[in-house]
Amino acid sequence: MPGTAPLSPLLDVRDLSVSAAGRELVSGVGFTVRAGERVAVVGESGSGKTLTVSALLGLLPPGVHAAGSVTVDGVEVVGTPESRLRPLRGRVTALVPQDPGTSLSPLSRVGRQVAEPLRAQGHSRRAARARAVELLGQVRLPDPPALARRHPAQLSGGQRQRVAIAMALAGGPRLLVADEPTSALDVTVQAGVLDVLRRVTDERGTALLLITHDLAVATSVCDRVLVLRSGRLLADGPPAAVLSARDPYLSELVTAARETSLVAA
Numbered sequence: 001m002p003g004t005a006p007l008s009p010l011l012d013v014r015d016l017s018v019s020a021a022g023r024e025l026v027s028g029v030g031f032t033v034r035a036g037e038r039v040a041v042v043g044e045s046g047s048g049k050t051l052t053v054s055a056l057l058g059l060l061p062p063g064v065h066a067a068g069s070v071t072v073d074g075v076e077v078v079g080t081p082e083s084r085l086r087p088l089r090g091r092v093t094a095l096v097p098q099d100p101g102t103s104l105s106p107l108s109r110v111g112r113q114v115a116e117p118l119r120a121q122g123h124s125r126r127a128a129r130a131r132a133v134e135l136l137g138q139v140r141l142p143d144p145p146a147l148a149r150r151h152p153a154q155l156s157g158g159q160r161q162r163v164a165i166a167m168a169l170a171g172g173p174r175l176l177v178a179d180e181p182t183s184a185l186d187v188t189v190q191a192g193v194l195d196v197l198r199r200v201t202d203e204r205g206t207a208l209l210l211i212t213h214d215l216a217v218a219t220s221v222c223d224r225v226l227v228l229r230s231g232r233l234l235a236d237g238p239p240a241a242v243l244s245a246r247d248p249y250l251s252e253l254v255t256a257a258r259e260t261s262l263v264a265a
């Protein structure tokens, strides 16, 4: 589209605050994510990661309010009614949840669930099924046609998370948001899922906002790391700068990260 500011960021967060019952839980957070960029949001448990990304997606729980500004592909999210945000979901932004149990139905075959958003976009049943099998292959699941016929309970945790990623990709989003997508998985399985996130975003030029309490996970996938502490942004920079910072909170995150096998010492 000529003239539509291709240089403006895909996600632009300015002075974002999130409050509940008069208490400010996230304060004055600002950052941008450009098309194709992979950015991690890191912080200890309770630092405000989930509330921040929920605010970006317009998915805050009842009684929790955002102030400030968040634009996604130029559309203001803060204060915008649900009905106007719905068209963005799946197509501009898509969420990979922590627990694929929350996005996968136990009752329906995996292929059908991945095909569902494609059907909703107007693809024929046959085209949607074929595309779903293709997506299952792109997240490196073995024997996609056979896997598509299984139910979620017949898959491992790592396989279910790959299916959730395939579902999130189905609408062709420009920004994938993943909130602790590997926290429930053991380290070797985790590495495989992170590799899939890295590859699928690379291949498509999809931006990634990866939320994790684990700095090792963040630096293994992302080009930039944002650090949250007590609802405030403490750092925003390339992994090397964050890893070498002399802040005690960051040192603690680095020490915790070195205990896992993913980060270079």
Ligand SMILES: Nc1ncnc2c1ncn2[C@@H]1O[C@H](COP(=O)(O)OP(=O)(O)O)[C@@H](O)[C@H]1O
Pocket: 020, 025, 043, 044, 045, 046, 047, 048, 049, 050, 051, 052, 061, 064
């Ligand atoms: N729905 C809610 N109502 C009130 N407080 C909340 C709610 N959700 C989270 N909080 C509080 O906000 C802070 C940040 O939570 P959260 O964003 O979930 O942290 P993180 O994802 O980094 O672990 C925590 O102190 C948490 O207790």
Ligand SMILES: [Mg+2]
Pocket: 049, 050, 051, 180
């Ligand atoms: Mg969280």
